[in-house]
Amino acid sequence: xxxxxxxxxxxxxxxxxxxxxxxxxxxxxxxxxxxxxxxxxxxxxxxxxxxxxxxxxxxxxxxxxxxxxxxxxxxxxxxxxxxxxxxxxxxxxxxxxxxxxxxxxxxxxxxxxxxxxxxxxxxxxxxxxxxxxxxxxxxxxxxxxxxxxxxxxxxxxxxxxxxxxxxxxxxxxxxxxxxxxxxxxxxxxxxxxxxxxxxxxxxxxxxxxxxxxxxxxxxxxxxxxxxxxxxxxxxxxxxxxxxxxxxxxxxxxxxxxxxxxxxxxxxxxxxxxxxxxxxxxxxxxxxxxxxxxxxxxxx
Amino acid sequence: xxxxxxxxxxxxxxxxxxxxxxxxxxxxxxxxxxxxxxxxxxxxxxxxxxxxxxxxxxxxxxxxxxxxxxxxxxxxxxxxxxxxxxxxxxxxxxxxxxxxxxxxxxxxxxxxxxxxxxxxxxxxxxxxxxxxxxxxxxxxxxxxxxxxxxxxxxxxxxxxxxxxxxxxxxxxxxxxxxxxxxxxxxxxxxxxxxxxxxxxxxxxxxxxxxxx
Ligand code: SF4
Ligand code: SF4
Numbered sequence: 001x002x003x004x005x006x007x008x009x010x011x012x013x014x015x016x017x018x019x020x021x022x023x024x025x026x027x028x029x030x031x032x033x034x035x036x037x038x039x040x041x042x043x044x045x046x047x048x049x050x051x052x053x054x055x056x057x058x059x060x061x062x063x064x065x066x067x068x069x070x071x072x073x074x075x076x077x078x079x080x081x082x083x084x085x086x087x088x089x090x091x092x093x094x095x096x097x098x099x100x101x102x103x104x105x106x107x108x109x110x111x112x113x114x115x116x117x118x119x120x121x122x123x124x125x126x127x128x129x130x131x132x133x134x135x136x137x138x139x140x141x142x143x144x145x146x147x148x149x150x151x152x153x154x155x156x157x158x159x160x161x162x163x164x165x166x167x168x169x170x171x172x173x174x175x176x177x178x179x180x181x182x183x184x185x186x187x188x189x190x191x192x193x194x195x196x197x198x199x200x201x202x203x204x205x206x207x208x209x210x211x212x213x214x215x216x217x218x219x220x221x222x223x224x225x226x227x228x229x230x231x232x233x234x235x236x237x238x239x240x241x242x243x244x245x246x247x248x249x250x251x252x253x254x255x256x257x258x259x260x261x262x263x264x265x266x267x268x269x270x271x272x273x274x275x276x277x278x279x280x281x282x283x284x285x286x287x288x289x290x291x292x293x294x295x296x297x298x299x
Numbered sequence: 300x301x302x303x304x305x306x307x308x309x310x311x312x313x314x315x316x317x318x319x320x321x322x323x324x325x326x327x328x329x330x331x332x333x334x335x336x337x338x339x340x341x342x343x344x345x346x347x348x349x350x351x352x353x354x355x356x357x358x359x360x361x362x363x364x365x366x367x368x369x370x371x372x373x374x375x376x377x378x379x380x381x382x383x384x385x386x387x388x389x390x391x392x393x394x395x396x397x398x399x400x401x402x403x404x405x406x407x408x409x410x411x412x413x414x415x416x417x418x419x420x421x422x423x424x425x426x427x428x429x430x431x432x433x434x435x436x437x438x439x440x441x442x443x444x445x446x447x448x449x450x451x452x453x454x455x456x457x458x459x460x461x462x463x464x465x466x467x468x469x470x471x472x473x474x475x476x477x478x479x480x481x482x483x484x485x486x487x488x489x490x491x492x493x494x495x496x497x498x499x500x501x502x503x504x505x506x507x508x509x510x511x
Contacts, residue, residue, distance in 0.1 A: 011483040011490035015338035083390025083410035090370040101369035157396035158363040298401030
């Protein structure tokens with residue numbers, strides 16, 4: 001019984017209403033994950049094209065096509081997650097510019113438009129080198145805010161103290177680098193040098209991501225009482241403990257180990273395996289981070 | 300005009316009259332609440348005390364919900380009320396993620412955001428919010444914070460040093476005050492929620508709120 005087990009200062013909620021469940025769930029995870037790939041293939045693709053030129057000619061078509069597919073997955077699930085999806089147009093006709101959701105929606109739409117023109121132009125052979133290059137740089141410029149803006153939405157979500165950190169920006173950027181490099185590695189793009197570059201980007205991004213998560217895991221609790229309470233969900237005994245570590249191990253630790261081993265043995269299949277694991281782990285890590293602040297009672 | 304609320308927690312007796320009148324007035328759907336009274340028990344038997352805290356939207360002056368809403372469905376009225384335009388809302392739930400007080404829910408019938416509006420429709424007609432009228436002990440005090448002669452302003456003056464808001468560290472500048480309340484009333488992390496120790500143990504936990 002409460003009265004026999006609690007200390008004098010302990011307080012127990014004895015009557016309250018049911019708390020809402022997880023409102024931003026797997027669709028938002030999928031949205032962030034697909035966006036990381038959609039923007040990452042552009043950020044990494046432009047780097048490859050600049051550094052290796054025609055040695056990676058296939059990237060010229062691959063980059064906009066893959067980006068377009070994943071951007072559409074991202075947009076589709078963004079739309080489906082709305083409770084009033086048929087009112088999506090309100091964002092364009094009644095935009096509220098203080099909202100990162102509005103700014104992001106506009107940027108993502110313009111970005112997807114550019115990518116569509118690039119993809120269609122390449123497939124239909126209706127675009128010359130000069131036009132392609134101009135669009136490519138425009139796409140590169142837009143890919144940066146499009147990949148980062150979700151962190152600003154999370155920053156505006158003041159109720160979720162765990163997301164109130166500049167490190168979210170870094171996490172979004174790193175997720176894009178992981179998404180882009182892993183996708184090209186799975187597709188086996190380029191020669192040994194290209195693959196080495198991609199592998200290094202993957203490993204460095206995964207390492208940094210892991211460091212950021214560990215920083216939050218061990219020191220986040222110092223920032224605020226709410227962060228401490230949120231982190232408790234992934235600490236020993238927490239509801240998301242196993243899933244959190246699954247994401248960290250599968251998405252970051254194992255891929256880094258595999259990349260190191262693959263570079264030594266020059267094994268493309270190990271690189272591909274590392275990439276698949278990194279993408280799967282990225283989804284899990286993002287999902288846990290999205291869900292746990294929503295488990296905290298706010299009132 | 301800047302409308303505000305004050306609850307004198309020393310007066311509140313946890314009758315839930317405000318809660319029920321709010322549901323009736325605003326046709327709040329089953330399992331959803333614009334206003335609720337939370338019970339927290341403190342202490343060790345027999346030295347225990349039950350506290351009651353009515354919780355509603357704070358109509359923050361610096362409202363994160365208003366800022367994040369992509370379509371201005373959440374907007375300020377001239378009297379300071381943070382109102383919801385259900386026709387405008389796209390149901391993105393950004394506001395649900397932004398409100399540090401858990402004051403907003405997605406209405407399962409309209410699939411749009413909803414919350415306490417300080418009964419803006421009643422106020423527009425010169426009436427008091429439904430919860431104010433229903434409170435048998437006048438624990439709810441509502442009025443113009445800009446007017447130094449209003450009941451609420453005078454109450455705040457009288458209780459200087461004993462007037463609190465929820466989560467001041469969030470910088471939302473709530474226009475909803477409490478007197479005679481402590482940490483357990485205002486800080487959700489100051490109390491435990493344990494299965495089996497609730498007056499109603501078979502609470503219906505809402506499933507994923509959503510239109511999909
Ligand atoms: S309490 Fe929440 S819903 Fe109300 S104005 Fe403040 S942030 Fe918005
Ligand atoms: S759910 Fe509605 S009110 Fe809330 S932020 Fe989205 S559009 Fe605005």
